[in-house]
Amino acid sequence: MKAVEYRLPKEFDKSFIVFTERGTYFPCPWHYHPEYEFVLVNRSTGRRMVGDHIGYFDEGDLVFMGPALPHVWVNDAAYVQGQAKEEASAVVVHFVEDFLGKNFLSLPELEPLKKVLDLSKRGLVITGKTKKEINRRINGMIGESGLRRLSSLFTIFDILTHSSEYQPLASPSYMQHTQGYYSDRFSKITDYILRNFQHEISLNEVASEANMATTTFCNFFKEHYRMTFVEYLNTIRIGHVCKLLADSDENVVNIAYECGFNNLANFNRQFKRLKGMSPSEYRKTLELQSA
Known part of the structure; x- marks a missing residue:
């Protein structure tokens, strides 16, 4: 759309x-x-x-x-x-x-x-x-x-x-300029996630990018982002999924893998948790709104 x-x-x-x-x-x-x-x-x-x-x-x-x-x-x-x-x-x-x-x-x-x-x-x-x-x-x-x-x-x-x-309202990944409101440390973390969310990202990797020990990073992330790193990563990925569902006719399964989800059951569960509907229902809603 x-x-x-x-x-x-x-x-x-x-x-x-x-x-x-x-x-x-x-x-x-x-x-x-x-x-x-x-x-x-x-x-x-x-x-x-x-x-x-x-x-x-x-x-x-x-x-x-x-x-x-x-x-x-x-x-x-x-x-x-x-x-x-x-x-x-x-x-x-x-x-x-x-x-x-x-x-x-x-x-x-x-x-x-x-x-x-x-x-x-x-x-x-x-x-x-x-x-x-x-x-x-x-x-x-x-x-x-x-x-x-x-x-x-x-x-x-x-x-x-x-x-x-x-x-x-929109997920952090939907607008690529959202990192502007973060401090330098937040910018570094957010930029790293936005550049790598389509691949596996370990806690150790992103903690190292922020120059923090893993435990310190987890506590810092939860305090400042109000969610865990994994929850935030899933939010980023689902936001990109939504963009691809709107901009292309690509198969939902392919989109899920392209956005970093390796487990389809987890993908569907995370999508419904964040959007309140399945990926197919989301795409159908977009089609009805553009009709």
């Missing part, structure tokens, strides 16, 4: 885009664009796909995505068939990284924001009180202009940088 590159027109007197998407259903196909994007669903239910993640959305769902991350929101059948009691409605905010100038993110005050922007390259679903507050701000931006509108966006940035109420 090839993603379509989208461009939205920007008003000459505004530095970023805010618009309401309203209709029987959301018409956009599987697509990507160079802007960062907030998508707030005010009315409608259905499935959303962000990178290799497939999940469900309902009213109030809020997702923040970085540039070049393919995504699509697919309404439930009642909306697509015009049988829903109300129209689907969402508010979308688009901005490019340098919308306030090339050196905008070089400001020391924006260092915490840069970390959130890097994380958003995998897509972030925002939850809890943070979601409620940002949703209120985004809906309010529709009637705003000038400095008040810009101030609202910066308030949203500030809320995000002081919150932990968000979860990444």
Whole structure:
């Protein structure tokens, strides 16, 4: 399923885009664009796909995505068939990284924001009180202009940088630039895994790459990645599997071996654990969304 590159027109007197998407259903196909994007669903239910993640959305769902991350929101059948009691409605905010100038993110005050922007390259679903507050701000931006509108966006940035109420959606391997938000040690570990995940990787190998004893490395990894090395490696591999399922017609078994799985039973178990469905069901879902 090839993603379509989208461009939205920007008003000459505004530095970023805010618009309401309203209709029987959301018409956009599987697509990507160079802007960062907030998508707030005010009315409608259905499935959303962000990178290799497939999940469900309902009213109030809020997702923040970085540039070049393919995504699509697919309404439930009642909306697509015009049988829903109300129209689907969402508010979308688009901005490019340098919308306030090339050196905008070089400001020391924006260092915490840069970390959130890097994380958003995998897509972030925002939850809890943070979601409620940002949703209120985004809906309010529709009637705003000038400095008040810009101030609202910066308030949203500030809320995000002081919150932990968000979860990444796409797997780490889906966007090859995700290693940007790690320190040098994290970069070295992540880069090694991304370069070698298709082969057998032992704990001793990757620990040596990080210049750490194996036991120290295991403890460090679990503390900072919030999962074991093996769990992370499987996440990387399944993310690449999803990309190949979307981009090619290759046999699932061949894809599994190509991505480093030598045991098909383990592959199917890991895929279902991470994606909530079998590889064949995942591919079928992609085909239905692109139909």
